[in-house]
Amino acid sequence: MQASENVKSLSSFAWSIAEILRGDFKQSEYGNVILPFIVLRRLDCILEASKANVLEASDALPDGVDDLTRDMMLFDAVGDGIKVYNLSALTLDKMRNQEPGQLYDNLIKYITSFSSNVRDIFIEKFLFIDHLKRLRDGKILWPVFERFVQIDLHKSEVSNVEMGYLFEELIRRFSEISNETAGEHFTPREVIRLIVDLLVAHDADSLVGRGIIRQVYDPAAGTGGMLALAEEALANLNSDIRVELFGQELNPQSFAVCRSDMLVTGHDPEQIAFGNTLTEDAHKGKRFHYMLSNPPYGVDWKKYKDPIVEEAGELGVDGRFGAGLPRVSDGQLLFLQHMISKMRHDSAGSRIGIVMNGSPLFTGGAGSGESEIRRWMLENDWVEAIIALPTDLFYNTGIQTYVWILTNRKEPARRGKAQLIDASGERFWSSMRKSLGSKRREIPEAARNEILQIYADFEHADPNVSKVFATTEFGYREVRVERPLRLRFEVTEERLETLKEEKAFAKLNGADQEAILVALGKWPAGKSWMDRERFLDDLDTLAKAEKLSLKAPIKKAIGSALGEQDESAEICMDAKGQPEADTSLRDHELVPPGERWQDYIAREVTPFVADAWVDEGYTDAQDGEVGRVGYEISFNRYFYKYVPPRPLTEIDTELKALEAEIAGLLQEVVD
Structure with a gap:
């Protein structure tokens, strides 16, 4: 409509x-x-x-x-x-x-x-x-x-x-006209209708009859558009259904509009609360059948992070934010965790629909707050489907957005799996006759119905628009790969200047500094050491001959200043006789799910870097195994579309045209 x-x-x-x-x-x-x-x-x-x-x-x-x-x-x-x-x-x-x-x-x-x-x-x-x-x-x-x-x-x-x-x-x-963010107040109606249709897609039979009550919640309610359309969709399935609407909104003006709308439509206005959902949950202890939201994208939550961090620390997984905390520059995954905490744990269960930008899909590496939240959702098998929407749908931004559908009552065929739908292509949108802010496109009803059909088909025939993965396929294990430190030592004017800047050396008095520099200058010009142990032995001999007292910090400063990486040098060993790692050569390998890291390293690393080894002390906080578990969902990788490069002749012709244009402009300046 x-x-x-x-x-x-x-x-x-x-x-x-x-x-x-x-x-x-x-x-x-x-x-x-x-x-x-x-x-x-x-x-x-x-x-x-x-x-x-x-x-x-x-x-x-x-x-x-x-x-x-x-x-x-x-x-x-x-x-x-x-x-x-x-x-x-x-x-x-x-x-x-x-x-x-x-x-x-x-x-x-x-x-x-x-x-x-x-x-x-x-x-x-x-x-x-x-x-x-x-x-x-x-x-x-x-x-x-x-x-x-x-x-x-x-x-x-x-x-x-x-x-x-x-x-x-x-x-x-x-x-x-005031340069505010319209998207923080409301969501385009066709996007809401898609979310609502996806939420109730499996529920037509369970909603039939009298005495049916369903509770709907939006933690970032805005002016109430999502709640209103959810009620409308449920009423279309069953005219006798009783729909109770709940929400919370931080913007005073939007809250006033939303609550006014609840008043005049016969809903309990007290169920629309004012305040910050993340710090003051106005519906504490409540559980809902359906939840839907369009939380603000990329909004900084630093100014009110203290109560959130405190709740996460005190309550852990028994609270709202126990899975992890995303970076303070973006709170979308906080809203999603909050909604998951309000799932019902009865036979009716809950379904969640939330629209977010791409950040929650892949931001943060293994062990980060974002990755741990994704891990928590996928390992609990709550993620049912994610739909990539066309760009330029929203009034305040043209960025890519994604609809996430989560539930704790998956149908048997979907258990342990997640469906990805790429509905960003031209077949799923049409251009508007007149742009509204950044909104230049809309999802027509026919396209919305096609998305719903693709979702319903699940194992869709066209892999270009729909793919089904085991939830474990989004995971990986990040192992830390080290390489040995190899140093060549040499006394040069440049390296002696570097020594003067070393903190431990700079703390010495002038006489001691001068004595060390003079002593080092007595080594033959061009002399070099390819073995750190031999260099340190010669340094001790020099100090004894010159009657210098070189404490450990000074010796370390001298070694740091005079040493330089050289792959042909001998490996530097630590106090336990083990190779010392060169942190500048440290790398991380992502081991696919289901594969032993030992097999992966033997195949992908050792044949090319024979002296590399895995740091077995770099372990996962949850399972204690070597490497850290991470989760990410990359639509670009799963729906990659190869675009062939332009022919060289076309590029050459364009370059010649640009050269001629530049030459003409330069000639105008000369004339």
Whole structure:
């Protein structure tokens, strides 16, 4: 379903009101006025029909009634499951017929007459009273108000789904002009629909019948678009199903829009929480049937890392972040771990759909936080499918994105396996007639259905778009390969200058430094040592002859300054008589899953570097075996498409044309 012409018309009309704000408000502040006015008008239209019932019910309330009872009785008076009321006798239309000079006071009274769940949204999250005061002081409150009252937002004219589109379009526009990140607020509807369809793909039979309840959660809810479409999809499968929506959102404006939408659609607004999901889990202990999210990409979590690190350290795998912590420059895998922690462990289980950029697939080597998180997910067999989407789908970025589908109730055929789908090709997208920010492409319904069919087929016939792997195939064992240190020692002017810069040597007094330099200068010019032991023996002999006291740090500094790598030199041995490793030649080999590292090294390393050996002290923290286990998922490797180089004649012709162009430009400069 695409945004209707009605929504586009409403968006353009609301946007036109920004012209009145020009001068009194910065462009980045337009949304602070227009969005709360849209919410206010929507609530005003919805509550209009029940206004008399609510006022009558309020007058009939017994003295001393507690807040909870009062709210429940007045919610009943509103009806339709709507959990919001307003006790003012005014409506926006009635205010329009009163004196303009009374408007500010009337609006304040009207806003403060809402039930507390809405009153707090306007006052604390939208900061609407502050903006109304600025409108009044700028003498533009009345013209702005009058334009908003012209918008008909009754449910008969604008559905809840259309309201979602309206909010998204307005937020996108405001984000563009203020250089904010629109993608942090909402996700394109066709992407959400794909995620939702993938989540419920196996559930048609289990959702049939009466008394079915499903709980849906989004930890980065934005304006609530994902939750709304998930509910719509479930209702299409079963009109009698009861869907409970839960979410949390950090952005005050997005939270206000989302909670307002929950209010007017009959959901419990208290299930949409405000705050940072990663540091303050508002739904602690809750478990959900379906979870979906589009967390912010590449967002730094350094400023609030302390409680996250503390939770990971104290609770480990019993908490939300026990698998590992990604680098502080990107928190996507924190959101995914958080969602996994909220899986249900009953027969219904849970399914998760999350869209992320490419970083969580491959960032971080063996033993890193990212790799350990991937290892945890794959070894627990939660990753069901990953779908690569086309570029240029999102409003704020054109980068490649991926939909991950995870579940703890895989069908038997999928157990121990993960499906990768490359849906980034031209057959899966179409160009938009008009770009919206960075969004230049969309996934048409036919392409979405094809992706769903490829997913359903599992073992798909076309390996160019779908491949199935055992989850262990994404793993590897990283072993550390060392090579021996070989040094040639020689006294030269250049190396003596290097010695002067050695920290231990520089700490000596001037006389001792000079004595050492003079002594070293007595060795014959051009003399060299290919064996470190012989060099050190000769150094001791020289020191004894020159009556120098060379302590271990000074001897080490001299060796470091006068020594140079030379493959023809003898191997340097350590105190235990074992070859000393040259850290500059250290390398790491990635041993494929299922193969012994000894066999791999014997085949891939020893024939080419005979003196190399594996550091058997470099072990995995979990299994204690030699080498560290790592996991990565490389779409580029699995779906590599060979592109032949251009013919040499074509390249040569292009170079000659460029040379002629450059020569012409140079001639113009000379002339």
